[in-house]
Amino acid sequence: xxxxVTLLAALCVAAQSHAQFTLIKASRLLDPRTxxxxxxxxxxxxxxxxxxxGVQVDAPAxxxxxxxxxxxxxxxxxxxxxxxxxxxxxxxxxxxxSRFNGAFVPGLLLAIxxxxxxxxxxxxxxxREDLESGFTTVRxxxxxxxxxxxxLRDAINAGRIPGPRILASGRKLAQQSKNGYVQSLNPAVxxxxxxxxxxxxxxxxxxxxAVQDNIFYNVDVIKVAIEDDxxxxxxxxxxxxxxxxxxxxxxxxxxxxxxxxxxxAGVDSIEHGNEVTDEQLKxxxxxxxxxxxxxxxxxxxxxxIFEASIVMSPAYRAARAASDDRARQRYDNxxxxxxxxxxxxxxxxxxxxxxxxxxxxxxxxxVFPPLHDAGMPALDxxxxxxxxxxxxxxxxxxxxxxxxxxFADLVAVAGDPIADISELERIRFVMKDGQVVRNxxxxx
Numbered sequence: 426x427x428x429x430v431t432l433l434a435a436l437c438v439a440a441q442s443h444a445q446f447t448l449i450k451a452s453r454l455l456d457p458r459t460x461x462x463x464x465x466x467x468x469x470x471x472x473x474x475x476x477x478x479g480v481q482v483d484a485p486a487x488x489x490x491x492x493x494x495x496x497x498x499x500x501x502x503x504x505x506x507x508x509x510x511x512x513x514x515x516x517x518x519x520x521x522x523s524r525f526n527g528a529f530v531p532g533l534l535l536a537i538x539x540x541x542x543x544x545x546x547x548x549x550x551x552x553r554e555d556l557e558s559g560f561t562t563v564r565x566x567x568x569x570x571x572x573x574x575x576x577l578r579d580a581i582n583a584g585r586i587p588g589p590r591i592l593a594s595g596r597k598l599a600q601q602s603k604n605g606y607v608q609s610l611n612p613a614v615x616x617x618x619x620x621x622x623x624x625x626x627x628x629x630x631x632x633x634x635a636v637q638d639n640i641f642y643n644v645d646v647i648k649v650a651i652e653d654d655x656x657x658x659x660x661x662x663x664x665x666x667x668x669x670x671x672x673x674x675x676x677x678x679x680x681x682x683x684x685x686x687x688x689x690a691g692v693d694s695i696e697h698g699n700e701v702t703d704e705q706l707k708x709x710x711x712x713x714x715x716x717x718x719x720x721x722x723x724x725x726x727x728x729x730i731f732e733a734s735i736v737m738s739p740a741y742r743a744a745r746a747a748s749d750d751r752a753r754q755r756y757d758n759x760x761x762x763x764x765x766x767x768x769x770x771x772x773x774x775x776x777x778x779x780x781x782x783x784x785x786x787x788x789x790x791x792v793f794p795p796l797h798d799a800g801m802p803a804l805d806x807x808x809x810x811x812x813x814x815x816x817x818x819x820x821x822x823x824x825x826x827x828x829x830x831x832f833a834d835l836v837a838v839a840g841d842p843i844a845d846i847s848e849l850e851r852i853r854f855v856m857k858d859g860q861v862v863r864n865x866x867x868x869x
Contacts (some may be wrong), residue, residue: 448488451465452464454478465481475830501834506774552577565591592818597677599626656686678695695717718763792805830859
């Protein structure tokens with residue numbers, strides 16, 4: 426027994442001697458949970474975990490030091506709603522007007538019917554670009570083929586390619602006969618096409634089997650799309666089956682009716698939720714259901730993508746401008762009611778578009794600062810993509826804060842993101858898992 430104790434002690438000392446330490450120094454460190462700022466700040470990282478935090482910390486003599494000067498440190502950012510394996514370009518105006526969901530469907534169909542290998546390689550590019558813009562964790566909620574996001578996740582985790590931590594959902598569960606994404610396909614090929622992207626929910630048994638089919642590909646979360654078409658019994662079966670497998674359920678729900686179905690079934694998060702009522706917000710608050718805000722088109726953002734992509738007729742441009750104005754007023758109201766309600770909320774980009782002149786990461790980062798224009802305080806925006814998002818994902822013990830024991834996922838900006846939330850669009854330093862991804866602030 427004494428020899429065994431001696432051996433274990435020796436192994437422990439050997440492990441410590443091989444540990445890699447990195448000391449990061451910065452002018453400020455923002456804790457989103459409390460809003461407190463540590464200044465100056467030092468973070469000691471041991472291998473891939475945060476070890477110590479303070480105004481100054483004791484570090485081993487061989488620790489590598491990274492001095493970020495006057496920068497502000499933040500936890501690595503989390504995009505809780507993205508689509509890394511799709512990147513459609515906006516088609517010409519006549520194409521948009523000629524079919525249902527015309528801005529999105531042509532690109533979606535091409536992504537489905539072209540090579541899955543091509544698609545996952547696109548995902549590898551977009552994942553890297555997200556990471557370079559500071560998104561160290563993302564939740565991919567569909568539009569990735571049968572298992573594209575799971576395969577991408579595994580490749581990143583194995584160190585074969587760079588990218589953020591990914592929670593993969595596999596195929597979306599949807600009511601295929603009334604699918605809100607694609608309509609009027611050739612019946613000879615419709616099922617074969619849709620089965621590559623969606624799992625059909627047409628009965629309680631089918632709902633349970635759909636969850637099991639995704640579990641076969643080792644997904645991390647179940648994504649369901651409701652368009653007032655999935656029955657309460659079907660939705661409840663999905664939640665029951667997913668929770669039995671310790672998987673959370675994220676539900677695309679926009680209308681009040683679909684939101685109610687999701688609430689009654691006890692889902693974990695409601696994505697978008699644009700038409701949620703005050704009473705539903707109260708029910709969500711009481712049940713601990715998260716609202717995942719997706720301000721993807723707020724402030725005429727889609728119109729900006731259109732302007733950078735296609736030539737628009739004066740009439741179409743005017744129609745979009747009027748629509749953007751109405752949408753802005755509705756979203757301002759939504760944000761106000763969400764903040765007042767006390768419901769738990771996070772924010773996701775819902776990025777699944779090519780934005781000319783921007784990388785995917787830059788396009789993703791541009792989604793969140795406009796929430797300030799909608800009335801959300803800067804600190805709440807930062808919480809929505811760090812601490813709140815981590816809790817919604819069930820990963821609050823791993824990411825979302827700069828705290829001892831959590832993964833060493835950190836970002837830094839040159840200025841003060843509380844004073845200027847647009848600093849989030851100018852991430853200057855990124856570390857994931859204790860490894861520097863980019864450093865535009867100082868020499869190593």
